[in-house]
Amino acid sequence: MTGLLRTEEETMLADAARGFLDDVAPVSHLRGLRDAGQTHDPALWADMAAMGWAGILVPESAGGSDMGHAAAGVLAGEMGKTLVTSPFLSSAVIAATALRQVAGRNDALSAIADGTRTYALALDEGNKFTPGSVDCAARRDGNGFRLTGTKKFVVDGGFSDRLLILARTDEGPTLFDLPADRAGTKRQPNAMVDSRDAATIVFDGVEATGDDVLGGLGQGLDILRPALQAGQAALAAEMTGLASGAFGMTVDYLKERKQFGAPIGSFQALQHRAAHLWCEIEVTASAIAHAGRMLDADPENATLAVSLAKARATRTATDAVIEGVQMHGGIGMTDAFDMGFYMKRARVASEWLGDYGYHAETVARLRGF
Amino acid sequence: MGQETTDLDRFREQTREWLQENCPEAMRDGKADDANICWGGKTWEFQSEDQKTWLHRCAAKGFTVPTWPTAYGGAGLDRAREKILREEMARIGARPPLLSFGIWMLGPALLQFGTEDQKQHYLPPIARGEIRWCQGYSEPGAGSDLASLQTRCEDRGDHWLVNGQKIWTSYADKADWIFALVRTDRDAPKHKGISFVLIDMRTKGVSTRPIKLISGVSPFCETFFDDVVVPKHQVVGDVNRGWDVAKYLLTHEREMISASGQGAGGGRSLGAILSDDSGGLTDACLRAAALRCEVDALAIGLTLERYKDMARTTGVGDASAMLKYVGTELNKQRHELLMAAGGSDALIWDGPHGSRPADWLRTKANSIEGGTSEVMLSIVSRRVLGLPA
Numbered sequence: 017m018t019g020l021l022r023t024e025e026e027t028m029l030a031d032a033a034r035g036f037l038d039d040v041a042p043v044s045h046l047r048g049l050r051d052a053g054q055t056h057d058p059a060l061w062a063d064m065a066a067m068g069w070a071g072i073l074v075p076e077s078a079g080g081s082d083m084g085h086a087a088a089g090v091l092a093g094e095m096g097k098t099l100v101t102s103p104f105l106s107s108a109v110i111a112a113t114a115l116r117q118v119a120g121r122n123d124a125l126s127a128i129a130d131g132t133r134t135y136a137l138a139l140d141e142g143n144k145f146t147p148g149s150v151d152c153a154a155r156r157d158g159n160g161f162r163l164t165g166t167k168k169f170v171v172d173g174g175f176s177d178r179l180l181i182l183a184r185t186d187e188g189p190t191l192f193d194l195p196a197d198r199a200g201t202k203r204q205p206n207a208m209v210d211s212r213d214a215a216t217i218v219f220d221g222v223e224a225t226g227d228d229v230l231g232g233l234g235q236g237l238d239i240l241r242p243a244l245q246a247g248q249a250a251l252a253a254e255m256t257g258l259a260s261g262a263f264g265m266t267v268d269y270l271k272e273r274k275q276f277g278a279p280i281g282s283f284q285a286l287q288h289r290a291a292h293l294w295c296e297i298e299v300t301a302s303a304i305a306h307a308g309r310m311l312d313a314d315p316e317n318a319t320l321a322v323s324l325a326k327a328r329a330t331r332t333a334t335d336a337v338i339e340g341v342q343m344h345g346g347i348g349m350t351d352a353f354d355m356g357f358y359m360k361r362a363r364v365a366s367e368w369l370g371d372y373g374y375h376a377e378t379v380a381r382l383r384g385f
Numbered sequence: 386m387g388q389e390t391t392d393l394d395r396f397r398e399q400t401r402e403w404l405q406e407n408c409p410e411a412m413r414d415g416k417a418d419d420a421n422i423c424w425g426g427k428t429w430e431f432q433s434e435d436q437k438t439w440l441h442r443c444a445a446k447g448f449t450v451p452t453w454p455t456a457y458g459g460a461g462l463d464r465a466r467e468k469i470l471r472e473e474m475a476r477i478g479a480r481p482p483l484l485s486f487g488i489w490m491l492g493p494a495l496l497q498f499g500t501e502d503q504k505q506h507y508l509p510p511i512a513r514g515e516i517r518w519c520q521g522y523s524e525p526g527a528g529s530d531l532a533s534l535q536t537r538c539e540d541r542g543d544h545w546l547v548n549g550q551k552i553w554t555s556y557a558d559k560a561d562w563i564f565a566l567v568r569t570d571r572d573a574p575k576h577k578g579i580s581f582v583l584i585d586m587r588t589k590g591v592s593t594r595p596i597k598l599i600s601g602v603s604p605f606c607e608t609f610f611d612d613v614v615v616p617k618h619q620v621v622g623d624v625n626r627g628w629d630v631a632k633y634l635l636t637h638e639r640e641m642i643s644a645s646g647q648g649a650g651g652g653r654s655l656g657a658i659l660s661d662d663s664g665g666l667t668d669a670c671l672r673a674a675a676l677r678c679e680v681d682a683l684a685i686g687l688t689l690e691r692y693k694d695m696a697r698t699t700g701v702g703d704a705s706a707m708l709k710y711v712g713t714e715l716n717k718q719r720h721e722l723l724m725a726a727g728g729s730d731a732l733i734w735d736g737p738h739g740s741r742p743a744d745w746l747r748t749k750a751n752s753i754e755g756g757t758s759e760v761m762l763s764i765v766s767r768r769v770l771g772l773p774a
């Protein structure tokens with residue numbers, strides 16, 4: 017396995033991404049969308065697709081760049097630094113990884129890669145991530161099925177073209193790939209605290225054919241597992257980018273803000289807290305790099321690496337935003353200042369795809385607790 | 386890439402075979418505590434015939450200092466091969482054949498700053514475990530503020546004359562030689578008047594007095610220099626530029642200390658150990674704390690690997706303070722948890738070596754020795770983050 021340092025290729029990818037995102041998607045971009053009542057910018061996604069980002073996990077035979085999970089983590093990290101909102105995780109990471117588990121899905125994968133089709137994962141039903149427990153039912157109806165149930169926290173599900181839905185069949189949990197506007201599908205976009213999209217979706221006897229089943233009946237969790245791990249690793253990378261973005265602002269402020277006739281960054285109480293945070297971010301960055309490498313080199317055995325990454329990233333991002341607000345004083349609490357956006361996104365990202373407790377438990381299980 | 390992979394595979398195979406043939410059975414118990422480890426030196430008494438055999442075989446192969454050049458007693462291994470050697474040793478639970486301050490600290494500094502004569506003279510005996518070194522940095526008035534040290538070293542024409550006192554000198558009473566920081570210019574700014582000298586502990590005027598630790602052992606001493614004559618060629622690096630050598634050496638010391646908790650437990654997870662001890666780890670608070678510690682231990686282990694790769698490419702510099710800080714704080718926490726899980730059993734004192742309470746007490750020094758955690762955080766905030774003084 018390649019070491020945990022970035023390869024030259026990854027460094028170039030990160031630099032290119034940073035240059036592009038600083039140009040078109042600094043935090044003010046997210047603020048602009050929020051102020052306009054929008055959660056997502058289709059033009060930005062089209063640009064990302066044109067650069068090959070949407071196809072980063074799509075096979076070359078389907079028009080993707082297939083650069084792998086470590087590279088996807090590099091992009092997610094750069095997006096995290098300036099809180100870029102896009103369907104990158106839902107479509108390019110989670111859906112692409114799920115679809116490529118199954119033969120004959122090249123059309124869908126091509127459409128993801130060129131940005132013309134977006135996906136969302138309709139999985140959660142309760143208010144916590146428990147992928148194994150499915151109430152949403154797909155009952156036999158003639159040659160096909162009818163889906164009934166409610167999915168929550170469907171990230172990007174308010175605007176996506178298609179949905180991957182986990183539903184119960186007689187054979188067990190099964191994954192369906194349906195257009196989001198199929199009759200009987202009621203999407204209710206929610207106003208999320210991070211100003212991004214997540215919908216509650218009600219399926220009221222929605223028709224599905226055998227062709228709409230992704231993989232075999234009862235194989236939903238098997239197909240989903242690698243996709244979830246890919247998503248968790250990329251989300252952890254995003255959160256670590258977020259942490260270093262928030263931390264960078266904080267260190268700049270420590271150098272600039274004066275009180276008692278001195279920059280506040282000269283006070284040791286703040287210096288040591290900042291140094292501690294930097295150490296935490298460095299340690300987490302190693303876990304992120306490791307998760308990407310494991311998913312690329314040995315995906316069957318990547319569970320520990322991925323959960324370690326998400327557990328560490330969740331804690332680190334949370335620390336970074338809490339300290340970020342505190343060390344900015346009053347201005348950190350204002351809407352006009354960006355730190356609040358970081359805090360809000362960190363909270364949503366902490367919950368999505370499993371929180372600290374969920375992933376720490378996975379570590380516990382695999383480490384003999 | 387393909388060729389390199391095959392070469393590495395072959396190296397792994399050869400190493401495995403060599404270990405199989407050469408590592409004595411008794412040296413495969415994974416023990417690396419004071420009671421079971423070889424420190425070498427002129428006065429060293431081997432704890433067993435196997436320990437001696439193991440040292441000699443490794444030394445002949447260059448495996449006591451695998452990354453040093455073969456000319457100085459090493460095996461000349463690159464990072465990838467060194468890692469394979471470590472993995473293969475860990476696989477069979479092989480004890481490290483030799484631990485010493487010469488290996489961790491002085492060796493790297495000599496490789497970087499020493500003259501060719503100094504390297505040839507001092508390095509091979511370190512590699513063979515023949516000369517044991519100690520570190521004379523701290524003084525009663527110079528701890529965290531190390532650069533304020535006062536031990537005086539005067540130029541007497543054909544020799545140096547050293548007078549002063551060091552403290553907390555680990556194993557000074559057992560060491561053959563000391564590498565010490567001394568003041569050669571009293572008028573220069575404090576960092577600019579320090580030199581790095583090598584002194585034979587048998588020189589007239591050198592004496593030591595042991596100090597006992599809370600863990601019961603007495604591994605460190607006060608060291609006194611009373612009109613000690615030191616030959617001119619025993620200065621490493623330029624006179625008055627010893628601070629550069631000292632700092633370089635400290636980064637190696639910090640890496641070593643930060644890694645010291647990593648191998649503990651013979652590769653078993655903290656959770657597994659605690660589960661056995663506490664009958665299943667049912668206490669919610671203990672379990673949560675242990676789990677957090679486990680998550681951190683895994684991530685810190687990966688960080689050590691990442692930084693070792695970095696050290697061999699772009700360099701690590703002051704960021705090594707981070708490794709020292711996170712590694713030692715973790716190790717302290719780990720031992721707090723081991724004590725908590727052990728309950729009253731863990732309170733039984735069976736001597737200062739290798740017992741659980743003794744180890745627990747000893748780890749408290751990890752965040753003090755080699756620079757305190759607070760000093761590490763100050764290094765990160767000033768030199769890595771650039772925060773103002």
Ligand SMILES: Cc1cc2nc3c(=O)[nH]c(=O)nc-3n(C[C@H](O)[C@H](O)[C@H](O)COP(=O)(O)OP(=O)(O)OC[C@H]3O[C@@H](n4cnc5c(N)ncnc54)[C@H](O)[C@@H]3O)c2cc1C
Pocket residue numbers: 519520521522523524527528529530552553554555556605750753754755756757758759760763
């Ligand atoms: C087991 C052990 C082995 C050792 N072995 C050796 C050895 O072999 N050779 C050797 O030379 N030395 C050795 N040392 C000494 C060690 O390096 C010093 O103890 C250490 O550098 C701290 O110095 P000090 O003890 O004088 O504490 P002090 O510097 O007096 O520190 C006391 C407290 O004040 C804090 N503090 C000090 N300055 C600051 C500051 N600027 N900002 C914030 N907090 C501050 C410290 O963090 C600490 O908490 C050893 C120590 C121990 C415990």
